[in-house]
Amino acid sequence: MLEARRTRAVLIALLVVAIALITIDFRDGGNSGAHSLGGRIFGPVEHLAGDATSVFRGAGNANEVANLQKQNDELRAQLAQARTANTDAAQLTKLLRLSKSDGYHVVTGTVIAAGGDYSDTVTINAGSRDGITSNETVLNGDGLVGTVVSTTPTTATVQLATDANATVGIRMAGTDQIGSLSGSAATLSGSAPLKLTLFNANAALKPGQTLVTFGSVGGRPYVPGVPVGTVSTVTTQPGSLTPTAVVKPFADFTGLGVVGVVVSK
């Protein structure tokens, strides 16, 4: 009896704590202290584990690969910037207050951990020590990956563009039509597509069109001009106000390795 009562007391206490945590985190929008504490504890461990697993992945020349990747990312970012500048630089610059003097600086990191079945988040082995802060664009050699949502000194958590919470402003490469791209859950290891919605009801949507990021104020959370993907299927319903389409991303979210974080200096 005594034991049963004690057990019940323990159980109730734990449940209360759990519910309290959920409540607090809910109030803080998922950024309560619990997460940062957990990051402090598990970040270094995952860092180590990531290093360990990279050995098995045969990253003997990981450094070289990382350097090349970094160069590539930087060039790509510059190219995107240049392209953006060339199209309608003045207008956009004024609009977005992009300071052209600031070049993009890319910090590279390797994916060391991934979220569970229901979340499309990954952790990379670069953190606030490397200058990464929240709401910075993450891309890889293929295109847009996502944005940084939280950091620890040694790690950063990246919300992928495919996450259901993610919405990316995009621009059609050819037509300059703007729209938004939202993820659908559980695409990390699956192939659930991104959903595109254009704001202009009369915009023409054709499969094969390329999308680039529209950009945000100050380049956060997305810098402009990063290639995102191509339209694979137009799903506009008759009578709907906005054209919609399914987009196939350039980046392979199931096999993320080295990624770059665009750090604004």
Place this chain on the structure above:
Amino acid sequence: MRQEVSVKRKALSVVTLAIALFAAVVIQLTVVNRLPLPGGAAPDLVLLLVTAIAVAATPAVAAVTGFAGGLALDVAPPAAHYAGQYALVFCLTGYAASRVYRAITNTTGEQDRVAAFTVMVAATVAGEAGKAALGLLLSDPDVTTATVSHVLPGAILYDLLLSPLVFWLVVRVTRGAVPDRAPAPAFDREQRLASVFRPASAGAAPNLRLAGTGMSFGPRSLPRRAPVLFAPRKRLSGTGEKYRSEPVAGRVPKLRLSGTSASPFPAATATFSGSSQFPLAAGRTRKLSFAGDLPVRAGARTARTPGKGWLRSTATPALGARMSPAHVPARGWLGSAGPSGLAGSGAAGRPSRLADVRIGRRMGDVINGHAATGSTRRRRKTAHPRRFASGTLAPARTVASQVPRTGAEALAARSAPSGLSSLSGAGTPLAGRRSPQAGWLSGSRGATTPAVAKAPRSGWLGSSRSRPRTVIGSVVGGRTVIGPGLGRAGRRPLRRRATLGGSWYAASPSGAWLRRGRHPWRKRSYLPGGRPPVPSGGTRTGKDRHFIARAARLLQLVGVGR
């Protein structure tokens, strides 16, 4: 046999599992989640580990484990859901798994790997569903019905595939650290049967005893219920083994043991003590040594350490001879004898073999008793008195002789030590095990009333699976089956004891007896319920039996006996 759990071993497994849980979290995040598995899902190592630990641990430990594992998943970096979500789900899952498995073991009385694994798998499935459900409840954008229907089946499938491995690993780690928990709180099948047969066997005993003394109280006069009443019988049987098994049901007999070292007393004294002790063994026990030959103080002293006393006297067959003096008092109350003891008087009797045969037969009855029906009992009732009438003393005689000669004696002698251990009087209960049995034993030793409340339910059954066996063995020698029924039957005597302030178990004369001054065997009216005794077998009525069985089952189901 329950293996004592060494602290070292336990600590080792706790540490190992804690590390394993931490490692599982890290591996889950850094490796498993990144595997490009088909189906878009991945197994949940942490959930598997939590459920596997749950079926091997107590509910409290399982709840804590689940909470810790879930919280780790909640706050470790890539987590995107609300902190506390998985902690809540895993905590509940672990607790429920442990609880359910415990209920199963309580019902079956055994550790069952298959059942454990089944519970673990079911809990894992429930945990996966719980994760999804809580996500939906909190309207996590990532968790939609479409997502769940897409992910959940795959996740469950991968969990199932991985569960045997995790289960096996946990079993490996916890082997030896987790007691073979068959602390079936309640009653084994054998024990339930024993409860049915106890009355029957009890009925036979008086015959055996009385025949030798020339007193012919048939089984008729057998008091039907109070285990107290059994005590004298048991003592007389000469094997001494019964004592050991008896304590399971209630208090440790204080007086009996005292007799071993004492020299025989004058017949008159013996007689007096004997008569007084018959009844409910209430409070007076200490003064009235059963042996009847011991100084009061000696009796009291031994009373405190019954286990040791028993051990000394009965541990080896050779010691049987020494024990016999203990029974002298019994003789005394029988009124037969002088200092010389029963052995002398009994020697004259009919061939001891007859008695032996009988005993052997009875043993067979009891052992095979699972199937025994009322008819068999009835048969025994009739047959038994007749056969025993002449040779009652045989057992006593053999006991008196230094070496056990008959199979029954040998059996009794052999079973004696085990009986002791089962009693836990040998010291295991005293060792402070957490088993319920030990608890109530110690409690009852203190003669506190709370002990009374605990006794019947918690488990004299004890934790070891072997106990039932021992109990039955004791039946053979002493002819008394101590079963779950005993615990149950012991309630009333216990209550009485509470009022009288003595130990019913000691089987010493109760205050009531003294007051009424009647011979115990004739006395039926004082028995609770006042039903007329059944002539020979002293069996319970069917109603009674059913009630006992149902009560036992209820207790199990409720998990009370745990």
